[in-house]
Amino acid sequence: MACRTSILFALLLSAMSAVAQGKWAAVNEAEYDSLGRVTRTFRATRLVNLHTTELMPKGSLDFRIAHRFGAFRTKLNNLYGLDGPATIQFRLDYSITDRLTVGIGRSSYKKMGDVFIKYKWFHQKQTGMPVSVALLASTNVIMDSDPTANITGLDRYAVLSNRLVYFFHGMVSRKFGPRFSAQLSPMLVHYNLVEKLNDKNDILAIGYGARYKALDWLSVTAEYVQRTFRYSPDFRNYHNVLSLGVDLETSGHVFQVFVTNGYMINEAVVIPFTDGTWSDGNMMLGFNISRTFDVLKK
Amino acid sequence: MKRIFKIVAALVLGGTFLSACYYDHWEAIHPTSGLVDVCPDSVSATYAAAIRFVTAQNCVSCHNSSRQDGNIVLETYDQVKSLAATTKFLNSIQRVDGSKPMPPGVGLKACEITKIQTWITNGMPN
Numbered sequence: 392m393a394c395r396t397s398i399l400f401a402l403l404l405s406a407m408s409a410v411a412q413g414k415w416a417a418v419n420e421a422e423y424d425s426l427g428r429v430t431r432t433f434r435a436t437r438l439v440n441l442h443t444t445e446l447m448p449k450g451s452l453d454f455r456i457a458h459r460f461g462a463f464r465t466k467l468n469n470l471y472g473l474d475g476p477a478t479i480q481f482r483l484d485y486s487i488t489d490r491l492t493v494g495i496g497r498s499s500y501k502k503m504g505d506v507f508i509k510y511k512w513f514h515q516k517q518t519g520m521p522v523s524v525a526l527l528a529s530t531n532v533i534m535d536s537d538p539t540a541n542i543t544g545l546d547r548y549a550v551l552s553n554r555l556v557y558f559f560h561g562m563v564s565r566k567f568g569p570r571f572s573a574q575l576s577p578m579l580v581h582y583n584l585v586e587k588l589n590d591k592n593d594i595l596a597i598g599y600g601a602r603y604k605a606l607d608w609l610s611v612t613a614e615y616v617q618r619t620f621r622y623s624p625d626f627r628n629y630h631n632v633l634s635l636g637v638d639l640e641t642s643g644h645v646f647q648v649f650v651t652n653g654y655m656i657n658e659a660v661v662i663p664f665t666d667g668t669w670s671d672g673n674m675m676l677g678f679n680i681s682r683t684f685d686v687l688k689k
Numbered sequence: 690m691k692r693i694f695k696i697v698a699a700l701v702l703g704g705t706f707l708s709a710c711y712y713d714h715w716e717a718i719h720p721t722s723g724l725v726d727v728c729p730d731s732v733s734a735t736y737a738a739a740i741r742f743v744t745a746q747n748c749v750s751c752h753n754s755s756r757q758d759g760n761i762v763l764e765t766y767d768q769v770k771s772l773a774a775t776t777k778f779l780n781s782i783q784r785v786d787g788s789k790p791m792p793p794g795v796g797l798k799a800c801e802i803t804k805i806q807t808w809i810t811n812g813m814p815n
Contacts, residue, residue: 465789476758538750541764542741545719552711583711592712628795666794 422569427517432566433574435645436484436492437679438600439614439634440653440661443574444523444564446511447486450687455482455496457679459654464672472675480656485686500655502534507558515566527560531659553584556659564600574600578616580659591622594663602638610638612649616662623663630668632661634677647679728800734807735814736766743801744769747792759789770813779806 424430433443436453447453457480461472469475482496482505490511497504507529515523533554540546548554557580564574576598585592599615616632623629636649652674655661667673725732727739734740744752744763751758762768772778781791782802790796797805808814 539745542745547715581710584713584715586715588714588716590714625795
């Protein structure tokens with residue numbers, strides 16, 4: 392497994408360096424803004440669970456709802472998961488500038504709150520810069536109470552710092568033409584407090600994302616989260632996250648529908664602790680919807 | 690203006706990195722953690738000595754009085770006992786085909802299930 396992973400990683404890296412050497416054809420004329428920057432590498436600021444290099448124009452307030460139904464393996468009796476149990480995330484993102492977005496969110500799993508800051512470092516350009524780069528850091532708070540406290544008399548969440556989880560996400564993307572874009576992301580999750588002596592506080596992962604614009608209003612998307620090293624004795628019981636979906640565009644909105652085994656939504660838990668796989672039927676239907684308001688518009 | 694935002698961004702990013710970043714292990718802070726490994730034969734198969742530790746670690750995060758997943762609460766002896774009297778309890782923890790496997794994801798250890806079975810056979814003593 393480790394071997395396959397490193398080959399994939401090497402392939403992607405060499406693809407990127409080839410890109411950097413300008414071996415790829417320039418992207419279609421119509422896909423640039425007035426500054427020669429590539430636009431619409433992805434259709435939204437999220438692909439499925441992960442962020443993309445897209446940011447909103449200055450002064451946009453984005454209200455988002457992310458929803459994951461129950462697993463397909465619960466069969467027809469449970470309407471293949473549509474009856475639940477579901478997980479949900481509500482959030483508000485605001486773009487202070489074209490390059491800087493901040494956001495707050497709340498996810499039902501572990502009752503997690505989060506704040507993030509996202510910065511667009513580089514834009515892919517018509518000439519010159521071959522890729523777009525964005526960085527994100529978030530602080531996540533587990534707001535659930537300690538489930539074993541009433542039995543052990545020890546509350547692990549008595550101190551706030553034990554509830555905190557940090558997430559760092561680098562995004563490198565490239566639009567390869569009018570239809571195809573891809574993204575590679577190194578990611579780090581840091582838990583202030585873990586359970587067992589052998590558990591690691593830092594969890595390193597790589598995210599792969601891709602979008603294929605099939606029609607003007609429909610793109611096919613794929614996202615994969617690859618965990619890189621054994622951060623827990625339970626490593627094998629947790630799984631990489633695969634998501635396949637579509638971005639549907641309806642009058643200026645993007646509606647994302649997909650199938651994923653990552654039901655926890657928040658990156659700080661979905662990356663290390665996804666416990667179901669596609670092969671055992673633990674994938675579910677999910678969607679992201681968002682409504683953006685232009686708060687600076689007079 | 691632009692510069693100010695860059696500085697703010699750098700401060701917030703750097704701030705989250707440096708402040709309040711710990712490398713703690715609960716097991717190291719509380720070696721016994723107050724929780725018991727129920728598997729050894731020396732641990733008798735009673736609710737007080739064994740079963741409550743299994744449910745506390747594996748079930749109560751979802752089946753507590755505020756969340757009540759599946760309308761089930763497993764916080765007290767009576768609650769666990771009345772659920773354990775139904776067939777779906779053992780089916781779920783044994784992950785029998787067609788049941789709802791509990792806990793979802795990583796299941797109980799075989800020796801924990803054995804201990805629960807012994808407890809049920811013995812009439813679920815407190």
